[in-house]
Amino acid sequence: MTDFISAEGFEKTFRYGKLIGQGLLVTIMLALFTVAIGFVLGIILAIMRMTDVRPFRALAYGKDGRLRNSRVLVAISKFNPISFFATAYVEILRSTPVIVQIMIIYHGVFGQLIELPRLTVFGFIQFNRFFPGVVALGMNSGAYLCEIIRSGIQSIDLGQTEASRSLGMTKGQTMSNIILPQAIKNILPAIANEFVVIIKESSITYVIGVQDLMFAVEAIRGANYIIMEPLLVATAIYFCLCFPTSKLIAYFERRMSRGDKR
Secondary structure, three states, X not given: OOOOOXXXXXXXXXXXXXXXXXXXXXXXXXXXXXXXXXXXXXXXXXHHHOOOOOOOHHHHEOOOOOEOOOHHXXXXXXXXXXXXXXXXXXXXXXXXXXXXXXXXXXXXXXXXXXXXXXXXXXXXXXXXXXXXXXXXXXXXXXXXXXXXXXXXXXXXXXXXXXXXXXXXXXXXXXXXXHHHHHHHHHHHHHHHHHHHHHHHHHHHHHHHOOOOHHHHHHHHHHHHOOOHHHHHHHHHHHHHHHHHHHHHHHXXXXXXXXXXXX
């Protein structure tokens, strides 16, 4: 019977240092690309959820301009398809497991509908596996960042919007020049925390063959029939990535809060 954890097991694990280093690089790249996609998608979804587009508004009023007594027509007049789509997207993505979303994107979208080229990036990253993983994680992250960004936008005083409109600025100019810069400053710590979460959640992409840290762990296990040693090494690497990042985020959050108090 072999030891639960042994020095020999760690020795065998460290023989695959290059594979572990490649997995670390892939994990970092996954997190960076995911947060970038999720941030852009989150802004779009947040704006969509806050729109007031009601194409059936006229159904609530009769020819005389008075409000109809029909509750059905009044309800239809309040329907906002853009906000409905964004809300449905957010609720579905937040209410289903990430692994299911990854499987649907990889096997369904890019497995049957869209064929990706079989490219190798940096000599070891398989593009046809890495890209679906980034897309799936980005879509999931976008659903969470949408609520963070929306809360940040809603935290800005409405008086600033009214003041900018009184100066002749359009809604788009007000959002891009006045509201969004302040909202992003307020939610920057939450966005950075999402980056830490993605570093940990990216480990699930090994199920579709993305060569991240967990893929390296599985490769070492399959070659040497050991599991605890590579898992402990991966745990230490994840900790070294997430713990300093969390502390750095907390530091900048304190600095920003002191600036606001002045």
